[in-house]
Amino acid sequence: xxxxxxxxxxxxxxxxxxxxxxxxxxxxxxxxxxxxxxxxxxxxxxxxxxxxxxxxxxxxxxxxxxxxxxxxxxxxxxxxxxxxxxxxxxxxxxxxxxxxxxxxxxxxxxxxxxxxxxxxxxxxxxxxxxxxxxxxxxxxxxxxxxxxxxxxxxxxxxxxxxxxxxxxxxxxxxxxxxxxxxxxxxxxxxxxxxxxxxxxxxxxxxxxxxxxxxxxxxxxxxxxxxxxxxxxxxxxxxxxxxxxxxxxxxxxxxxxxxxxxxxxxxxxxxxxxxxxxxx
Amino acid sequence: xxxxxxxxxxxxxxxxxxxxxxxxxxxxxxxxxxxxxxxxxxxxxxxxxxxxxxxxxxxxxxxxxxxxxxxxxxxxxxxxxxxxxxxxxxxxxxxxxxxxxxxxxxxxxxxxxxxxxxxxxxxxxxxxxxxxxxxxxxxxxxxxxxxxxxxxxxxxxxxxxxxxxxxxxxxxxxxxxxxxxxxxxxxxxxxxxxxxxxxxxxxxxxxxxxxxxxxxxxxxxxxxxxxxxxxxxxxxxxxxxxxxxxxxxxxxxxxxxxxxxxxxxxxxxxxxxxxxxxx
Numbered sequence: 001x002x003x004x005x006x007x008x009x010x011x012x013x014x015x016x017x018x019x020x021x022x023x024x025x026x027x028x029x030x031x032x033x034x035x036x037x038x039x040x041x042x043x044x045x046x047x048x049x050x051x052x053x054x055x056x057x058x059x060x061x062x063x064x065x066x067x068x069x070x071x072x073x074x075x076x077x078x079x080x081x082x083x084x085x086x087x088x089x090x091x092x093x094x095x096x097x098x099x100x101x102x103x104x105x106x107x108x109x110x111x112x113x114x115x116x117x118x119x120x121x122x123x124x125x126x127x128x129x130x131x132x133x134x135x136x137x138x139x140x141x142x143x144x145x146x147x148x149x150x151x152x153x154x155x156x157x158x159x160x161x162x163x164x165x166x167x168x169x170x171x172x173x174x175x176x177x178x179x180x181x182x183x184x185x186x187x188x189x190x191x192x193x194x195x196x197x198x199x200x201x202x203x204x205x206x207x208x209x210x211x212x213x214x215x216x217x218x219x220x221x222x223x224x225x226x227x228x229x230x231x232x233x234x235x236x237x238x239x240x241x242x243x244x245x246x247x248x249x250x251x252x253x254x255x256x257x258x259x260x261x262x263x264x265x266x267x268x269x270x271x272x273x274x275x276x277x278x279x
Numbered sequence: 280x281x282x283x284x285x286x287x288x289x290x291x292x293x294x295x296x297x298x299x300x301x302x303x304x305x306x307x308x309x310x311x312x313x314x315x316x317x318x319x320x321x322x323x324x325x326x327x328x329x330x331x332x333x334x335x336x337x338x339x340x341x342x343x344x345x346x347x348x349x350x351x352x353x354x355x356x357x358x359x360x361x362x363x364x365x366x367x368x369x370x371x372x373x374x375x376x377x378x379x380x381x382x383x384x385x386x387x388x389x390x391x392x393x394x395x396x397x398x399x400x401x402x403x404x405x406x407x408x409x410x411x412x413x414x415x416x417x418x419x420x421x422x423x424x425x426x427x428x429x430x431x432x433x434x435x436x437x438x439x440x441x442x443x444x445x446x447x448x449x450x451x452x453x454x455x456x457x458x459x460x461x462x463x464x465x466x467x468x469x470x471x472x473x474x475x476x477x478x479x480x481x482x483x484x485x486x487x488x489x490x491x492x493x494x495x496x497x498x499x500x501x502x503x504x505x506x507x508x509x510x511x512x513x514x515x516x517x518x519x520x521x522x523x524x525x526x527x528x529x530x531x532x533x534x535x536x537x538x539x540x541x542x543x544x545x546x547x548x549x550x551x552x553x554x555x556x557x558x
Contacts, residue, residue, distance in 0.1 A: 006286065008329070010289045010290055010293075011289055011326060011327050011331075014290045014294060015330075015331075015334075018297060047290060055294075096471075099445065101445055103445050104446075105446065105447070105448055105469075106446070107437075107446070107447060107472065108471070108472070111413075111436040111438070112435050113426070113429055113430045113433060113434070113436075117298070117430070134390075140418045140422070140438065140440065141446070143419070147392070147395065147423050150392055151395075154392060155392070156392070157390040157392075166380055167378065167386070168378075169384055190386060192375075
């Protein structure tokens with residue numbers, strides 16, 4: 001059997017761990033894979049742990065004992081997060097983003113892999129310890145965000161549809177009122193999409209009054225599911241507190257004002273950076 | 280300035296490269312970051328290259344000269360791809376997936392991060408040399424696939440909408456006829472979503488006659504864009520050749536028959552595994 005040199009082992013183990021966030025890997029997996037003593041594997045992991053944690057890019061948790069092993073928890077350091085959100089806020093305040101009706105064009109930002117990876121890492125940092133079962137969003141622009149987060153948490157994604165689709169099988173539909181336009185909309189979720197008593201993280205790209213997220217929460221009641229956390233990429237700060245339908249959430253950026261006439265947009269970092277936590 | 284030991288450098292460089300697929304990184308970046316001679320960095324890269332290429336998980340291209348550097352090209356070996364598609368085919372042939380009308384429930388498969396990463400790597404392997412500018416899909420179930428592929432190619436994603444949305448600004452809309460149901464549908468793309476003369480990869484979750492993909496191709500003509508490749512996760516083999524609207528495409532799986540009465544589904548690997556190529 002081929003014996004791996006430490007240098008090759010380090011490269012391969014780094015890659016192996018990065019591809020399996022939140023998965024407990026018994027040390028015997030590495031020991032057998034590389035035909036090495038567990039003590040050597042432990043030394044390798046100590047080196048990887050030090051590099052990951054010095055950079056703030058993630059933690060390596062080692063669990064001792066028979067059921068033990070090592071688990072990679074992706075994180076993003078507060079300083080990296082602030083750097084990235086600074087550059088996102090600059091992009092979001094470009095005047096040409098203002099659309100008729102005071103809407104903001106976000107699709108290009110949500111199409112960039114580097115931004116999505118950063119969004120995913122940020123939310124994965126704060127949601128890391130919640131032990132959720134799934135990440136849920138509603139079509140369309142929330143989908144890339146949900147997948148970015150789910151990828152770093154190693155969780156499946158569940159997508160709520162605006163209409164009942166033939167490709168979803170039997171579904172539960174609800175009506176909800178969007179807080180800002182006061183119009184009635186429908187959303188539906190396939191019966192088989194969620195197991196009973198699922199623990200759910202709800203995420204979306206944009207939240208004004210929170211009617212869509214409130215709708216997802218109501219829909220989840222039909223599935224006896226529990227909401228463990230709510231995350232939005234951008235929140236609108238132009239809502240009166242009395243109109244707000246969702247009170248506990250984490251936002252990465254906040255639009256404090258859009259002036260459609262002069263095409264000016266005021267954007268600042270969201271409550272992610274003021275809520276205290278381990279990140 | 281801190282001097283990095285080789286072992287720490289290897290872990291950090293591996294992580295750095297994996298996060299930046301298809302990006303040319305000058306050796307000076309690493310030499311300065313780690314306060315090391317270029318010759319040491321070259322030796323590190325040789326070790327990383329050997330591990331990546333032995334596992335079939337990617338290639339490390341080294342370009343010599345003043346504009347030179349190193350570039351990580353994610354790949355998936357043919358044997359890993361066959362393993363994964365085998366397990367996907369098993370999942371797809373579960374009888375409970377058959378929906379009224381002969382549709383197939385796919386949403387849970389497309390919600391799993393590990394499957395999406397594998398799909399992304401497979402298409403990124405065959406599309407690696409095409410020098411595309413963007414990956415395009417139409418909402419809804421194509422979105423996670425497009426982002427998985429784009430993430431490994433380091434390209435932005437452009438999403439075609441079924442209706443014209445207020446959050447997209449001015450848009451180009453077209454009507455298209457779905458090949459199987461012969462019904463007329465609308466799709467639209469924001470004017471600002473694509474630059475002129477863009478080179479585009481079109482991807483989607485499912486293709487029957489190819490009407491939706493044909494629609495995207497027609498829509499791209501309005502943007503003076505060129506289609507470099509078409510990829511679908513699952514194709515239906517139940518279409519007469521004369522009805523087929525798209526002839527050049529790559530599929531990962533092929534459904535050769537659905538028997539709704541007995542709930543039997545015949546699934547096999549797609550033409551990805553028979554088309555000759557570098558993968």
